[in-house]
Amino acid sequence: KAGVTQTPRYLIKTRGQQVTLSCSPISGHRSVSWYQQTPGQGLQFLFEYFSETQRNKGNFPGRFSGRQFSNSRSEMNVSTLELGDSALYLCASSLEPSGSSGANVLTFGAGSRLTVL
Amino acid sequence: QKEVEQNSGPLSVPEGAIASLNCTYSDRGSQSFFWYRQYSGKSPELIMFIYSNGDKEDGRFTAQLNKASQYVSLLIRDSQPSDSATYLCAVNSRDSSYKLIFGSGTRLLVRP
Numbered sequence: 275k276a277g278v279t280q281t282p283r284y285l286i287k288t289r290g291q292q293v294t295l296s297c298s299p300i301s302g303h304r305s306v307s308w309y310q311q312t313p314g315q316g317l318q319f320l321f322e323y324f325s326e327t328q329r330n331k332g333n334f335p336g337r338f339s340g341r342q343f344s345n346s347r348s349e350m351n352v353s354t355l356e357l358g359d360s361a362l363y364l365c366a367s368s369l370e371p372s373g374s375s376g377a378n379v380l381t382f383g384a385g386s387r388l389t390v391l
Numbered sequence: 392q393k394e395v396e397q398n399s400g401p402l403s404v405p406e407g408a409i410a411s412l413n414c415t416y417s418d419r420g421s422q423s424f425f426w427y428r429q430y431s432g433k434s435p436e437l438i439m440f441i442y443s444n445g446d447k448e449d450g451r452f453t454a455q456l457n458k459a460s461q462y463v464s465l466l467i468r469d470s471q472p473s474d475s476a477t478y479l480c481a482v483n484s485r486d487s488s489y490k491l492i493f494g495s496g497t498r499l500l501v502r503p
Contacts, residue, residue, distance in 0.1 A: 316495035
């Protein structure tokens with residue numbers, strides 16, 4: 275059974291550019307969550323999607339956006355990149371949304387490491 | 392106050408010892424508690440989860456939950472150098488619309 279697949283794994287951008295990251299969840303998983311991980315802040319929740327709808331959003335500026343497609347694949351976009359956006363972006367999938375039941379376990383992808391110069 | 396707090400460590404223990412990792416949380420309505428392990432340069436992987444007060448054992452790992460005191464802990468028995476990693480506590484918080492909130496993690500070093 276394939277795990278959570280994130281692409282690209284590594285990318286370098288310059289300030290002001292925009293970036294799109296992709297996440298393919300485990301087959302059958304309908305919920306996708308995105309997290310930003312930095313050494314100083316740890317894992318910070320970005321958003322969660324279920325059935326193409328955003329269910330939850332973290333405390334990030336509007337430059338961070340996402341969407342989910344009918345096949346449960348998800349993308350996140352960051353516009354007008356800033357140096358502070360350099361981070362590991364992790365996608366995690368689960369069968370159901372976070373609050374649906376206690377058995378909802380997140381499985382993480384390998385992440386997309388973004389460097390902003 | 393952070394929603395989920397962990398001591399950043401490093402916690403250093405000798406091989407074969409018991410490692411005790413602690414986590415406190417702020418939302419009394421939290422229902423689900425997870426421990427993830429993250430090796431350097433890798434993504435987090437689930438070790439175990441717990442919902443009810445008390446202990447839950449899985450091999451060398453035991454999770455302990457005390458909702459009255461709002462803490463959850465992870466015990467690793469017979470620690471091995473391969474257990475050296477960062478351990479992340481995660482809480483499914485009602486205050487946060489039930490999204491999974493992670494602590495900043497505790498780095499564990501197991502000395503051979």
